Each structure stands twice: as structure tokens, then as C-alpha cells.
Amino acid sequence: MIPQSNLMVLAPIAAGRKDDLRQLLLSMNQAPGVADPGNKLLPFGQLDELHFARLLILEDPTFGDITTAYKLPTPVYLTYFALLCDFDGSQDAFLEKLLNYATDGLKAIFEHCEGFTRGVDLLTWIRQHHQEPATIYVNWLGRTMRQVREEAALRLSIRGWLNADSSRLELSPRQLQNELQTYIAAEQRAGRLSLTPGPATPIIWELRNIAHLIAIPLLLLLLSPLFILYAPFFVIQLRRRERADMEIAPRPTFAYADKLAAPEDHDVSNQFSAFGSLKPGLFRRWTLIFILWVINYTTRHIFNRGRLARVTTIHFARWVFLDDKKRLFFASNYDGSLDSYMDDFINKVAFGLNVVFSNGIGYPTTNWLVLDGAKDEQKFKYFIRRHELPTEVWYNGHPGLTALDLQRNTLIRKGLENHTMSDSQLQQWAELL
Numbered sequence: 001m002i003p004q005s006n007l008m009v010l011a012p013i014a015a016g017r018k019d020d021l022r023q024l025l026l027s028m029n030q031a032p033g034v035a036d037p038g039n040k041l042l043p044f045g046q047l048d049e050l051h052f053a054r055l056l057i058l059e060d061p062t063f064g065d066i067t068t069a070y071k072l073p074t075p076v077y078l079t080y081f082a083l084l085c086d087f088d089g090s091q092d093a094f095l096e097k098l099l100n101y102a103t104d105g106l107k108a109i110f111e112h113c114e115g116f117t118r119g120v121d122l123l124t125w126i127r128q129h130h131q132e133p134a135t136i137y138v139n140w141l142g143r144t145m146r147q148v149r150e151e152a153a154l155r156l157s158i159r160g161w162l163n164a165d166s167s168r169l170e171l172s173p174r175q176l177q178n179e180l181q182t183y184i185a186a187e188q189r190a191g192r193l194s195l196t197p198g199p200a201t202p203i204i205w206e207l208r209n210i211a212h213l214i215a216i217p218l219l220l221l222l223l224s225p226l227f228i229l230y231a232p233f234f235v236i237q238l239r240r241r242e243r244a245d246m247e248i249a250p251r252p253t254f255a256y257a258d259k260l261a262a263p264e265d266h267d268v269s270n271q272f273s274a275f276g277s278l279k280p281g282l283f284r285r286w287t288l289i290f291i292l293w294v295i296n297y298t299t300r301h302i303f304n305r306g307r308l309a310r311v312t313t314i315h316f317a318r319w320v321f322l323d324d325k326k327r328l329f330f331a332s333n334y335d336g337s338l339d340s341y342m343d344d345f346i347n348k349v350a351f352g353l354n355v356v357f358s359n360g361i362g363y364p365t366t367n368w369l370v371l372d373g374a375k376d377e378q379k380f381k382y383f384i385r386r387h388e389l390p391t392e393v394w395y396n397g398h399p400g401l402t403a404l405d406l407q408r409n410t411l412i413r414k415g416l417e418n419h420t421m422s423d424s425q426l427q428q429w430a431e432l433l
Contacts, residue, residue, distance in 0.1 A: 001142035001201040004051070005094065007085040008320060010058075010131040011113035012078040018057065021081060021112035025055050025392040033263020033271070035395040041105030044395040047097060049088040049145055052271075052316055052333045055109070055393040058082050060275045060327065061256075062248075062387055065361045069246040070280055077323060081113055082131075084331055086316040088144040090202075091130075099123060133318040134289070135296040137332075139403050141304040142198075143410065148398050150194055151409035154184070157193055158412070158433060173426035176433075180416060195413065209300070216297050237283050238369060245279060248362030249383040259390050265337060268402050269315065271394040272338065274330045276360045276387040285325055288359040292319055295356070306407050310348040313341060315403055319356070328360065335402040342381055350374040360387075408432055 013021060030036040035053070037045030044053055058080040067074045087094045099106070103122060110116040116125060161183055162168050171179065187193040252260075264270050278284055299308065308314050317332035334341045345353055354373035358366040364380055366373035374380040398406070415421065415429035 002088050002144050002199050003142055003201070003205055004086060004088055004138045004316075005091045006133065006136055006316075006318060007083070007087070007091060007094065007126075008131040008133065008318070009083040009126050009129050010080050010322070011110065011116070011129045013057065013081050013112055014114045017112040018059075018079060021109070022057060022392060024109065024112070025057075028055070028393045031263075031266050033391055033394050034266050035393050037395065041108060042102045043105075044397070046101045047087070047094075049094060049097070050395070051086045051088070051145055051148075051397045053083070053085045053393075053395040054271055054273070054331065054391050055081075055083050056273055056389060056391045058275055058322075058329065058389065060277070060387075060389075062276055062362070063327075065248050066277055066280060069248060069361055072280060075277075075326075077327070080322075081109070082329075083109075084318075086138075086333070088146075095123060095126060131320055131322070133320045134292040135299060135319040137299040137308055137314060137317040138304060139308075139315045140306055140406065140410075142201075143406065145397055146196055147198075147410070148401070148406055150196060151406075151413050152398070152401060153193060154195065154416075155409050155412055157184070157187060162433065173423070173430040176430055177416065177421075177426060184416060195417075212297075213301050235368075238287075241279070241283065242366055242369075245365070246362065247364055247379065249364055249379040249386065251382050252385045257385060260385065260388050263391055263394065267396060267399050269333060269335050269396055269399070270338065270341070271391050272330075272332045272334060272341070273389045273391050274384065274387045275327065275389050276362075277327050278325070278359055279361050284359045288328070288356065289321075289325065291355050291359075295319075306403065308349075309352060311344050313344060313403055333396070335404070339381075342384060343377075346374050346377055346380065353380070357383075362386075 024041070028035055028039040028041055035042075035044055037043065042053075042055075044050055060077065063077055064074050066072050085094070085098075099122060106122060106126075107116075107118060110122075110125070111118065158180060161180070168176070168179070184193060184195075188195065278288060303309065306312060308317070313335040315333040315335075317334075318330070320329045320331075321327070322329055336344075350373065351370040354366045354370050357363055358369065358373050363383060364373050364376045401409075411429070412432050415426075415432070421429065
């Protein structure tokens, strides 16, 4: 198994260069927000390991909410450029390939950022500006882009074979499997199909993952007496803040909503980027640090086979602290429309939205951290839209394929290669075709 990795290059934009940078980024698109895979600056299509990428300007339109809600001075924040990538294999290997194909393009982009000059060592600069996520989510850990492409081609080949002779649809599941195995083997010999065996898991990654799996619960167990002692004080502080914190969830202007909608719904999948400030004080900051630390454990070891809790539509997501953990950036790649995406979370895991995003300024009022909040659907959607950022460039390595499509294609392949399935298992497999 080859695990997935991530990259987030974050750099302040130089004074007076923001508009020029935005125009340069927009030149990379073939439709609003949809990258041209062969664009000259960053030819995503040459990067076989790349699942998703986005380039955007992080300019928070809500940073003044801290003055509205808490009468504190409005902070002065930098405006950032961000490049995000989700890919197979190690970061070092990906960066080597990225620079091989896009050195000049990356320099043309980064020269709009503070501290970058043409003479700087590009690899060193990127590593210095990489921002580690607090939490990362991968829909199916170890499913590579090669596997995605090969399994999509497999399903198309099977559909073509079935459509070529309608009598094949009348075969029993076991006969169907036998004949398909013969057909696919012939296609592989002819070089028209490839089903590459899964690679071995890197031993260092596996050892680190096992150590992480064991160490975090042990640490929580050791700290549990302190948590029990602190729990009453935590509840008192939480309830006092929940009763006092102001909601800021006005309806976004039509102009801003149209700007956000322009790059959406060009495919079965979409991107989402949001940015906002945490509620002031160490209490909220440390609460969120701990929550995201725990969530990261679950996404690493539990929710890594097709679902985040009960939500199955997310491909990749990340939560990233910025500006000394005073602000939080969230990015996801998901299936369907934004409304359906938000409804999915509200109906299935509203408590999960609350425990994370209720620590942000203006969030709809929660009770006991997990109750209410996102359940006020209209306020929650206004809050989210207001914090959403337009993404200038977005690349999807497998357009037209939802997360459920990817899972179905994997199951089709597994069934084709499994010679020991029962009749009931074969029936379920045949229905996938």
C-alpha cells in the first residue's frame, strides 16, 4: 500500500501584487475554477500521483468580526497565497517530480510572494513555506491514482463487453465471473488493460503508524485523571462562553454568493475552501487544538475506508491553523452540490461540525459544545458561505468519478480476482456491474 501525503505552500503576497497574482492564476483555467491539466505554469496532468490540487488567495473577509463580537481591536493580518496538493507517496518524491515539470511556472507564481526571488533555491523555499495540517482526511488510504485509473478503465471495459452481447446479462453470477475473468485476462495480454498489483507498504511509514496507533490512547489513558479533575472547570468555562458569544451569520450578499458559485458544479465533484478567526482567548484555542488532535487520530486509524463518520462524499479534507493558531483554514474535495454537502453533515454529524467550528467567531450558538449550532440550518449555511473563499484554480485528477464510484470500481476488481466467493457474494458483486 502506498499511503497518501499532502503539501500546502503558504506565503504572504507581496504588497501591490495580489491582483496580478489573481490574473495569473485565472490564466491556468479552462473554466472558472477548473484547471487546465496542460496549463503551462503547473501542468497537473503530468503529475500521475496527484489526486487534487488548488491554488487560491487567502483573504479573510470576516477578520473584523472580533471587533463586532468582542470589542477588541481589529487585527492586521497578511494576505496569503496557498498551493495545496493531495498525492500518492512521499512528499520528497512528489516535490522532485513537481519541480521537474513546473520549476519556471512555480517561480512565476511565487515571485508575487514576499521573500521570493528568482535566485532562491526553489525546493528549500517550498519546504520552508510548507504548512502542516492539524488534521488530514483521506477517503481511502492507499488507493492510488494508478489504481483509480486502472479500475475505472476496467469497469468501462466490462460495460462494453456486456453491452456487446445482451445474452451475457442472463448468465448466472458464477458464469458471469468466469467469462469475465477470461475476457479481462485476454485484454491484459493484449495490452488494452492493466491491473497493477498493490505495492508493498513502506516499512518506515508502517512502523510510525503502528506507534501512533498505540501511543495516543496510552497518552490519553495516562492523562485521564487530569481530564476528570478538569472536566467541571471546563464545563463551567464552556457554558459561560456559549451564553455570551455573539452569533454573526447574516445572509451573504448576492454578489459574493455569485462569486463563490461561479467555480462550482462543473463536475460531479466540487472544492470548498473556508477561512476564519477563532474566538479570542486560550480556552477556545486549546479546546480546538485538542479536538483536532483527536480527530486526526480517528481519520488516520478509523475513518480511512470510505467514510468520515457517516459521510461518504468527501475525497480529501484538511484543517490548518494559521497566524499563531488564531485562525483556521479548512479545505475539502467532495461530491455533489454545496447544499447537499452541508445537508449531509447537518443531518448525520452536526455534533462534529459543532465541536470544531463552534470555536470560530460568530458560529450559531451551541449548547454543551455538541448541541444546536449547525442544527439551525439557515444560520449555519449563511455562516459557512460567509467564511467561504473563492478558489482561483482547482484540479481534480479523476473528473466524473465520485467517491462511491471509486469504491464500486474497487469492489468490482476485487470480485473479479476472488475465486472463493459464495453464491450470495457473487450475486452482490454481479449487481455492481
